[in-house]
Amino acid sequence: MSGKQEQLAAFVETAAKEYGVPGAAVAVLIGGEEIHVGQGVTNVDHPLPIDAHTLFPLASVSKSFTATALMRLVEQGKVGLDAPVRRYVPELRLADEEAAARITVLNLLNHTAGLDWNLVDADEGDGSLAGFVAQLDRLPLIAPPGARASYSQAGYNLLGRVIENVTGLTFEKALAELVLEPLGLSETVFDLDDVVVRRFAVGHHRAEDGSLTLARPWKSWRAGLRGNNPGGGVVSSASDLLRWARFQLGEGEGLLAPETLRRMQVATVELRGSTLGDAFGIGWFLRDVEGVRTVGHGGSGNGQFAELLLVPERDFAVVSLANSGPEGYQFNQAVLKRALELYLGVVEREPEPLPYDEERAREVAGRYEIDAMNLDLAVAGGRLTLAVGIKPEIRAASDAQMPPDYPAAQIGLLPGEGDEYIVTEGGLKGQKGFFSRADDGTVTGVDLGGRLFTRT
Structure with a gap:
């Protein structure tokens, strides 16, 4: 060897x-x-x-x-x-x-x-x-x-x-x-x-x-x-x-x-x-x-x-x-x-995230979804966290054993004007994505794993 x-x-x-x-x-x-x-x-x-x-x-x-x-x-x-x-x-x-x-x-x-x-x-x-x-x-x-x-x-x-x-x-x-x-x-x-x-x-x-x-x-x-x-x-x-x-x-x-x-x-x-x-x-x-x-x-x-x-x-x-x-x-x-x-x-x-910004964090906080999963961004204790998991109704309707959800983990916003972020802890650590906005600047979606989760 x-x-x-x-x-x-x-x-x-x-x-x-x-x-x-x-x-x-x-x-x-x-x-x-x-x-x-x-x-x-x-x-x-x-x-x-x-x-x-x-x-x-x-x-x-x-x-x-x-x-x-x-x-x-x-x-x-x-x-x-x-x-x-x-x-x-x-x-x-x-x-x-x-x-x-x-x-x-x-x-x-x-x-x-x-x-x-x-x-x-x-x-x-x-x-x-x-x-x-x-x-x-x-x-x-x-x-x-x-x-x-x-x-x-x-x-x-x-x-x-x-x-x-x-x-x-x-x-x-x-x-x-x-x-x-x-x-x-x-x-x-x-x-x-x-x-x-x-x-x-x-x-x-x-x-x-x-x-x-x-x-x-x-x-x-x-x-x-x-x-x-x-x-x-x-x-x-x-x-x-x-x-x-x-x-x-x-x-x-x-x-x-x-x-x-x-x-x-x-x-x-x-x-x-x-x-x-x-x-x-x-x-x-x-x-x-x-x-x-x-x-x-x-x-x-x-x-x-x-x-x-x-x-x-x-x-x-x-x-x-x-x-x-x-x-x-x-x-x-x-x-x-x-x-x-x-x-x-x-x-x-890995890129270094910006210091925590309460105003920007509250702007993106909320629930987002694709057909099978919910993604929740939450503000608590001076942290912005991301949690993602299979929708409860899908779990309830399935006989299959499904993977566990990813619990809330801290994310950090990245420098620049692109509304990009990085997950800094947990099972998704290192994952990067970005937020989508409407013409009026409202945050309408978040990309994770290459998929667009739409804000609900």
């Missing part, structure tokens, strides 16, 4: 203890060499050691697979990026008919379609993508198509239906034929029947007394149906994810032209004050870290968190998979930062 590998392994072990993560798989690709670190166990009740081939749900990292498959269809002349989605999904109906007619494939790929995050009750149908799309007329629209970026799971699930209609295959079969099988990604699957015959990590939630409970259902608290697979249903290993990273950093391996891969890593829409990045490419978040251009995507499932980060100019990638929430998010961020420092000499510095 090399010196740097020993340092990485020691850091992963220490960070897992600090954040209380039962198990993690970390992998680095540097100059063609692979480095793997397995830490802890798959399941606190029935423990097995985690290794490079242990399966984890990737959640939203799945979007990079969906986008790549879609770009293969673009290269084949079967889909146009600027074409209306209705050309490929004529059955699409939305609450706004004009928006339904205007949304393009690229709008879905870069989250500018104006669609809210997702359908809360998509499990009312038969679980298929066709059934999911049939319910989209109930999904709120948060902006006209192309007006702004807002992260949408529903948009990527709709892309899955584009792929189905164009290929005549189920989304899962199409993704296998277009991407997974040609690249030899044999540990990348969807179906639980393909998971249980391999070693896999179980998600965990930390209770108020500090104990860990197993997260059920396994893949997602949102029913885990096929209709959610394009946006968040891929299951994979650290080993396969490094293989995926090699492909994205390479010359296309005969599947995609090199210029198409590079095009996916170029900004298509800028982002304001977001932890996720400075811009969206196609299927990727783009972020400048101390002058170094990075390309990546993260994901959060039911007690599980995933991160994949690429640095194209340095032939570098890092994967971090953790099986505990909410601490797994903080663990993964710490691993990414340490890997960038250890292998590339890049030290990321």
